[in-house]
Amino acid sequence: MKLTHKVTRELRPTTPFNFDASFHKPAHFQTGDNIWEPGMRWQTFWWHDKNLGVTFKSLDQTVSMEIYSEEKLGPDFIDGFAEEICYRYCLDLDLSEFYKKFSKDKFVGKAIKNLLGMRPGHENSLYEYLIIGIVLQNCTVRRSITMMQTLFEHYGILLEYDGKKLWSFWKPGGLKNVSEDELRSFKIGYRAKFIKRIDDYFNDGLINESDLRGKDLEIQKTELLKLYGVGPATVWYLLFDVFHQYDFFNHISPWEQKIYSKIFSVPGDELIKYFDRFGRYRQLAVHYVWEDLWWQHKKKPILWLAKEVRV
DNA sequence: CATCAGGGCCCTG
């Protein structure tokens, strides 16, 4: 699909703002719906029934957003989309209190210094993030990438804009006519059942992302755990990345435990207690340290990390 | 070649 219409909007994040660390998370595995280079991000979106190809360009402390579409977009649509972008990337987040409290912390302080102005957040919708969360389960990064790419190639839409070709997610419920067996034929294994059930769940309108955003942590958690295939590991990714909850930390998967344990010099089973010191910013504090580690790794490979992660 | 655990989760007993 060629996207020929284009509109430009300026986004004004709260300051300080770190473009690269906010629009690119080296800890995430690469998917076919985006490209990043310093100061620039291409990202596809499916939003309100439209396929959009978007570019974000860093302009000092603001961001120039170009939205490419097949048909001309109305002003209300554009406003709504800009608002959504602001939510997903946490562009309005006020980090001053967090910085004030922890910029002198032994571990977090260094990360804050390196990534000053970085936002948490994630580009994908709840439905899309669930698909990613499912393909992450019980396998290594390389396999997750292959599975995600295969799904894009069969059910996604290839968008052509700004000289790039990028995959866009299918709409929630879009797998209605796809059988579990067909999904299985793409070597996603038992996850086929999870994806199928989750897609049905959205298709039946049993969950509403924007309603859920307004609820408190416990309700969100309960609702998310109702989804077939979402357990304790996946739910906290969702709560943090999609629902922007920072004040909780009750589960760390084994592989992450090893890594955190090394960074913070704390035994794996004492980490959750250790993170209490970060109070209501505990997820954010760890996110800073985590991302800092991955940025370091990107600049200069960290051997023990590479070994732990096995790409 | 066979065996096994892995960036979980569901289900059973």
Added chain:
DNA sequence: CAGGGCCCTGAT
């Protein structure tokens, strides 16, 4: 609440 099974893949 512990533990087996699940799809595949790569390590051993």
